[in-house]
Amino acid sequence: MTARLLTNIGRLWTGSEILSNAAILTSDDRIAWVGPASELPRSVPGVVDDIVDVDLVENLGGGLVTPGLIDAHTHPVYAGNRWAELAMRSSGLSDAEITAAGGGISSTVTVTRGTDPWTLCNGVRERLAAWLRSGTTTIEAKTGYHLTRDGELADVRMLRSLEDEPGMPRVHVTFLAAHAVPPEFFGRRADYIDAVSAWSVDAAAVGADSVDVYCEEGRFTEDEARWILSAGRRSGLLPRLHACDQSRTGAARLAAELGCASADLLHAATEEDVAALARGGVAGVICPGTALQTGARPQVRAMLDKGVVVALGSDHTPGGGGITSMPLVISLAVAYLGMSVSEALRAATIGGAHALRAPDRGAMVRGRLADLVLWDADHEGAFAWTYGLQPRRVWRGGEPVTF
Secondary structure: EEEEEEEEEEEEEEEEEEEEEEEEEOOOOEEEEEEEEHOOOOOOOOOOEEEEHHHHHHHHOEEEEEEEEEEEEEEOOOOOOOOOOOOHHHHHOOHHHHHHOOOOOHHHHHHHHOOOOOHHHHHHHHHHHHHHHHHHEEEEEOOOOOOOHHHHHHHHHHHHOOEEEEEOEEEEEEEEOOOOOOOOOOOOHHHHHHHHHHHHHHHHHHHOOOOEEEEOOEEEEEHHHHHHHHHHOOOEEEEEEEEEEOOOOOHHHHHHHHHHOOEEEEOOOEEEHHHHHHOOOOOOEEOOHHHHHOOOOOOOHHHHHOOOEEEEEOOOOOOEEEOOHHHHHHHHHHHOOOOOHHHHHHHHHHHHHOOOOOOOOOOOOOEEOOEEEEEOOOOHHHHHOOOOOEEEEEEOOOOOOOO
């Protein structure tokens, strides 16, 4: 075994406490030891092949080190852009008017279907690399812009293969064929729901981790979501749900009923919804950038008070926002949603790990993955001051990432 030592860390945020003048020892891809540098064991397993003196790197009294950040909600597999549509929306046009002018999700589906796989893959690769460069070592990545069996399965395979390339974050792949009903199924809605349910087996076979449904007025009903998520669970996929985005539905309570891993967005969730999520042990994934863009105020404080595990996501999507920086998401969670820096940072690490059901990451604990970030700061309060704090160094599985 080989080992790597990070020492003279001025401030280490472990997820549960702050350590000063700390050290971290990694062995292969795991954390072997973490604690005050003065208590570093005299003998370590294997050979220490790299010693990183954080004080020399940062020149700020040792700098700030945290676990790698986790983006719990993204839509990165698409081609083209919808910038013109965003300009129309900013001018006051409604979604119906934009759709009538050729915009909306169907426009992205058309462009994505018409893009060759090589070009599509290169675009996704660039986006994933941007996340890692921002200090995000794990992302949840949804399909949902092909809406055909072969296209959606190819997207799952692509995401799974990109994860193994150098300079890529870890990827939790979510099968989201239930993003919208495609035009070729016009008048045959039930047929599409049955088809998506049947595709779940294939999606699991080629590497998907979760299945998601956009449960919203104009998308999929609660009964349709229940049918699709149940089929996905039988296929071995974790169920999760887009819930209470723009309209008041019972999606959040459905997520609790089904025991979903997460209910996402939750812009219109009520106190009753929050209580149901708490009883069901469902993580609430909040996307501050999208909330700000739409003027929504998800009940984050009520979730935290009632014991709901809160995670953060960028909701990167061609028709919404193009954020690939979780430090920016943390800043927005503090400034717009009223979370404390510690609450937001916890949601972007431990909370994200919980939402993805990935207990092997998100905290500085012996045995967890050695996904670490050295930030260009000496205190976590910098996340509230610098909108998009930059990392100085990133380690994925104990290995330094080359930008």
